[in-house]
Amino acid sequence: MKKLAIALLLATTAFANDVITRGAAVPKDAKAIPLGTVLENPEAYTKEAVVVEGVIATSCTRKGCWMQLAPSAEEAARSVRVTFKDYGFFIPLDAMGMNARAEGVAVVKTLSKADADHLEEEGAKLTRKEDGTALEVSFVANGVELKK
Numbered sequence: 615m616k617k618l619a620i621a622l623l624l625a626t627t628a629f630a631n632d633v634i635t636r637g638a639a640v641p642k643d644a645k646a647i648p649l650g651t652v653l654e655n656p657e658a659y660t661k662e663a664v665v666v667e668g669v670i671a672t673s674c675t676r677k678g679c680w681m682q683l684a685p686s687a688e689e690a691a692r693s694v695r696v697t698f699k700d701y702g703f704f705i706p707l708d709a710m711g712m713n714a715r716a717e718g719v720a721v722v723k724t725l726s727k728a729d730a731d732h733l734e735e736e737g738a739k740l741t742r743k744e745d746g747t748a749l750e751v752s753f754v755a756n757g758v759e760l761k762k
Contacts, residue, residue: 636703637757640665640717649685652720653694656751659720663756667715668693670705670760674736678704682738683714683753694720695738695752705760712762718755725750 644665652659652666666683671690673681679701684693696716698704725733727746734740740748 632762634706634709634712634760635757636705636760637698637755638717640715640757640759644717646715649683649694650689650692652753653692653751656720656722660722661719663717663719665715665717666753667713670709670712670714672737672739673705673707673709675707676736678707678709680733680736680738681705681709681714681758683716687711693739695733695750696755696758697752698758699754699756703757705758709760712760714758714760716753716755716758718753718757721750721752721754723750723752724748 646665646667647659649666649668652664668683668685669687671682671684671687671693680695680697682693683696684690696718699718725740725748730740730742730746730748740750742748
């Protein structure tokens with residue numbers, strides 16, 4: 615009976631602290647910049663790495679090579695596509711709805727029509743221009759932590 619109780623305690627402790635990490639370690643003591651703040655002025659966050667937190671609104675359905683991070687589940691429309699530095703790591707395909715903490719930099723660029731088409735095929739939500747291109751604010755993460 616004692617062994618069963620210990621096994622149950624260990625199992626619940628393991629699941630309670632279940633954190634999935636990918637890429638470089640996200641500094642534990644770093645204060646997160648609100649994702650909304652980054653979205654309001656992305657150019658201010660393109661040089662030095664910052665930590666952001668949010669909820670995964672959607673992610674790449676083929677490989678897990680990007681995620682759409684929103685400030686909260688209720689604010690899914692205000693999200694940013696997060697890619698992973700040097701295509702160096704992926705997230706689980708079932709990561710949608712997980713809480714995420716990521717360290718990296720903002721990137722502001724125009725996507726070609728072909729790139730925008732490709733991303734939309736994988737589930738990305740983009741705002742297109744008349745010519746099919748899309749202006750995108752994204753975030754390139756050095757590392758991420760995911761929690762269910």
